[in-house]
Amino acid sequence: MxxxxxxxxxxxxxxxxxxxxxxxxxxxxxxxxxxxxxxxxxxxxxxxxxxxxxxxxxxxxxxxxxxxxxxxxxxxxxxxxxxxxxxxxxxxxxxxxxxxxxxxxxxxxxxxxxxxxxxxxxxxxxxxxxxxxxxxxxxxxxxxxxxxxxxxxxxxxxxxxxxxxxxxxxxxxxxxxxxxxxSPYLKPMNAPGDAGWDVPPAPVKDVEGFFEHLEQVLVDVDFHRREKPGLLMTRLRRLFQRAKLDRTEISILRGVLTAVQKSAGTDQPGSNTSKARSAAGEQE
The missing domain is CATH 3.40.1280.10 (SPOUT methyltransferase, trefoil knot domain)
Incomplete structure (x- = not known):
């Protein structure tokens, strides 16, 4: 029922x-x-x-x-x-x-x-x-x-x-x-921090860690060049900031990025990105 x-x-x-x-x-x-x-x-x-x-x-x-x-x-x-x-x-x-x-x-x-x-x-x-x-x-x-x-x-x-x-x-x-x-019956639940959301919002340090990791992966796969950055990272920041990520979502995204690095052969064992992938697996 x-x-x-x-x-x-x-x-x-x-x-x-x-x-x-x-x-x-x-x-x-x-x-x-x-x-x-x-x-x-x-x-x-x-x-x-x-x-x-x-x-x-x-x-x-x-x-x-x-x-x-x-x-x-x-x-x-x-x-x-x-x-x-x-x-x-x-x-x-x-x-x-x-x-x-x-x-x-x-x-x-x-x-x-x-x-x-x-x-x-x-x-x-x-x-x-x-x-x-x-x-x-x-x-x-x-x-x-x-x-x-x-x-x-x-x-x-x-x-x-x-x-x-x-x-x-x-x-x-x-x-x-x-x-x-x-009234709680009419309050919307749209993002982390709203009453009823299952995971707390990701703190700024975790979000910034994700953006650093994302930029590094894009460099690793030759999609982004730091010497000629253009507006790529600005637009990606706007995209993900608009999503208002929670802690688990950040961990999942970090895990995806680490998997990309591993597949591309750019992942360093014991690095922060490898730890992020492990953390994502624990929180799923």
Whole structure:
């Protein structure tokens, strides 16, 4: 079983304060796909308004491990019942209504939903697969959410639309952990020295030793002339400095250089380059 690289802070991002509401879903497989999208982003409160078929085998098959979300789903007969106790209701909609309504993109909607969830339940409502929410249903919403998809191909599958919103809700939640951008869940790991990297950065003396070794090897194989250096070593320095090498990577590169020297017959037994090759073998 795959184990997540990140520690898990909980199974429900908002402790059921934010609910996903699906109105009159016609294909039960879409309900299962929505459950999967929700669980991916640690959301667990699913409400279904008059689904055509639920529960059934198709919905559970499409849930792919998110059957607990389906087990706990609430089935109701009207949108009013699904949102009656909510302090904020947000409905997905295309732009262009005759009477403008407060509308926002998913990131802003997620932040607004999270803000209101501190006071009570928040509903994020998705309409039917073929024509979305009716005007009457949209008028029950405090805010409309517009996903800015390709205008030439704007129709999103129901589960895709839910995934977009669940992702934005998840990101907003994670940004709020441990001081916003300081959250370990969002910090990148790109180079030695970043949290989670397995080997410390190479110190300057080791990097300089590598560059000296590299230059010597290039001289040994007649690729570089010290009397006419040009910009070769400058460009190679820029290349390797950009890579931000760690200790093990330096040792591996030194070992490669030593192997080249040995093959070329220029390696001196007992030299620093020979020791570097041995060190690289020990650290692999």
């Amino acid at each position: 795959h184990k997540s690289a990140m520690p898990q802070e909980g199974t429900d991002t908002f402790d059921d304060q934010i609910r996903i509401v699906l109105v009159e879903t016609s294909h039960s497989g879409n309900i299962g796909a929505v459950a999967r999208a929700m669980k991916n982003m640690a959301l667990g409160s699913l409400w279904l308004v008059n689904p055509a078929s639920f529960p059934d085998e198709t919905s559970y098959a499409r849930a792919a491990g998110a059957s607990d979300v389906l087990d706990n789903a609430r089935v109701v007969t009207s949108l009013d019942e699904a949102i009656a106790d909510c302090v904020c209701v947000m409905g997905t909609s295309a732009r262009g209504r005759k009477v403008p309504w407060p509308v926002m993109a998913p990131p802003d909607a997620a932040a607004k939903a999270a803000e209101h969830s501190a006071a009570g339940p928040v509903a994020v409502v998705f309409g039917r697969e073929n024509h979305g929410l009716s005007n009457e249903e949209l008028q029950r919403c405090n805010f409309h959410i517009h996903i800015p998809s390709n205008p030439d191909y704007s129709s999103l599958n129901l589960s895709m639309a839910v995934q977009v919103m669940c992702y934005e809700l998840r990101m907003d939640y994670l940004r709020g952990l441990e001081g916003g951008d300081g």
